[in-house]
Amino acid sequence: MAMPVSDPQFLNDQRKALRRTLRQRRRALTKAQQRQAGEALCRRLRGLPEVQRARRVALYLPNDGEIDATPLLAWLRRRGARAYLPVLRPLAKNRLWFVHYHAATPMTRNRFGIREPDTRHGAHRARQLPPWALDLALLPLVGFDDLGNRLGMGGGFYDRSFAFTRRRGPRPRLIGVAHDCQHVERLPFAGWDVPLDAIVSDRRMVRPRHR
């Protein structure tokens, strides 16, 4: 039963293999399945107090079969809340900042080919927020389990950007989102994984105990 999770090499190999399997799984979903899952996810999210309360909300544009949380955009706008997207910071290695996203936001592609706001437009520089200024961030997950452990794309971007939430003080709520087919029995977890307040899929919700 016991997994030698203390061996970092073993842990990383395991996470890498799992990441490959789970990414294939979500990419295999049809367009119709994707649309249904996104709608179901957003219905669940709209029912959560931390989503209803939030004024500054980070989400992401789906990539690589990720569940689509963008149906939330219109709902947020109606409620007077603002949506933000992650951008890779050029100078701070592997950290994210968040840029206000609306219909007229100039966009570009980052080095992973993911669409993100183009921060070279001077007028938009003022619209950037550091992670700690958000009320809520939705984190796209590659995998999750019932204890609230998570697996991301492997860059550690969200882990590094939200590492400060382990300390006392005001912090954004963090909600991991994924397709239900990304659920696994038990994830080999890494000590640096930032604890999430909840994980929501199109079919279930996990509320980890540690928060």
Ligand SMILES: Nc1nc2c(c(=O)[nH]1)N(C=O)[C@@H](CNc1ccc(C(=O)N[C@@H](CCC(=O)O)C(=O)O)cc1)CN2
């Ligand atoms: N939609 C979305 N946006 C996001 C993230 C995300 O997971 N989803 N991120 C969450 O962190 C950040 C980008 N992180 C990423 C990390 C790795 C790869 C990736 O595809 N890596 C390749 C190999 C790396 C390379 O080409 O250099 C791979 O694993 O195949 C993509 C995004 C910021 N924006």
Ligand SMILES: Nc1ncnc2c1ncn2[C@@H]1O[C@H](COP(=O)(O)OP(=O)(O)OP(=O)(O)O)[C@@H](O)[C@H]1O
């Ligand atoms: N707070 C941190 N400080 C320094 N390095 C970190 C931190 N968090 C993660 N890392 C590094 O980032 C790498 C990727 O981490 P991990 O495999 O947990 O990514 P992930 O959780 O899948 O990705 P993400 O956080 O982007 O969703 C690890 O090798 C780890 O060394």
